[in-house]
Amino acid sequence: MSFYQFALIQMALKYDAKHDPLGAMRAFKTAFADVEENPDWRSRRLIERQRWNPYSMEGGSTCAVAGDNFVVVASDTRMTAGEINVINREVDKIHPLSDNIVLTTAGFHGDALQMRKLLETHLHKYRFDYRSNMTVDLCAELLARNLYYRRFFPYYTGAILAGIDEHGKGAVFSYDPIGCIERLPYSASGAAEPMLVPFLDCQVGHVTLSEGTERPKLTLERATALVRDAFRGCAEREITTGDSIHLVIAEAGKPIRHERRKLRED
């Protein structure tokens, strides 16, 4: 039997259209789908490269509340991989950039670090060029431009920039990954953002109170207590948020203070 004949018999066995037309059809479809999925011209390396994802997500959440002469920035300290594995319990996601500017991030930690480095470099250069510190408004704009600069390969982070502005008032700037910027009285970002924000709406924004009701004043003590409560609630329900709260408090004319509180231990 020649090789040609052998191949013919093999093919006939695979596609036996006479005795098993449905089976033949199925076999043909499978083979066709396979060819479509893995065409011969796609090398193993090409497939690997196309499957590679430049981003990862380390979870966690962060929030900031601005007051008359202070700003409270809070974040959890957990870092997760794949939403389940805790890879670090003591990560700092709040980065004080100068005496009156604090950057806080959630999302892809690699991008967050890169973003911090970028801002630090810019701030350093500004200090060198102008012999003064950058104001938080300026830094906020700088960050927005830098985020939008990478419009089509963005830093995968929900950033919040907080600080004390030149009038001595607390300032919070909220961003999306591509540099949409907004100055807000309070903001949250990260995995537990949908849990933090309504709570702050209720307690800081007083949106659920009817008109004419007396509103409690937002003191530093109240703001820190509220932020702690907000994170306690989130740690209860959101698995990538937990371990401990890292609070950074910036007051006008005072150095930045750090505070750490344990969250539920799981």
Add this chain to the structure above:
Amino acid sequence: MSIMSYTGGTVLAMAGDDCVCIASDLRLGEQMNTVAVDQKKVHKMSDKVYVGLCGFHSDAKTVLDKIMFRKNLYELRENRSIKPKVLATIISNLAYQHRFGSFFTEPLVAGLDPVSHKPYICAMDTIGNICTPEDFVAIGTGAEYLLGVSESFWRKGMNSEELFEATAQSMLSALERDAASGWGAVVYTITKNNVNIRTIKARMD
């Protein structure tokens, strides 16, 4: 957009000391369009047992009819009013019967036991997996928003007035941020002696 958030809607139930609260928003939508602004997602099953149905509205209506049918049959056969736990099991069985082609609705049951007045709240997924926490449950498009606030507002042993306040404030805060729910809320406060129904104004958009 998933089918579960096609029509929008949120329901929250909270348990207190011999009382439960169940609240729903009033919006009915079709993705981004608002179709009706007076659509309650909470339905009365018996004197002290209420059920909330979120998710795809057409399925919620169908499921409501089926629940009513089974509940009526139960009450006729047993000649007594239904317990919330029994109703939850009935709904769970109904949902699981459609395991491989489920209704796109998440049911929630809240009520007091007709005899012992013990509060009962539970929610289930689309295929009837019951979850019975002691504090509160939320379902629908705004569930995630509700969880954060409710977690802060709920505490053990609230009386009916405190419970109403906690439920209403949680609901209002969540409606502030959830675009698929809104147009006010209706809160049922179920106590041993009566059921108090209050409609509250939220962001009307």
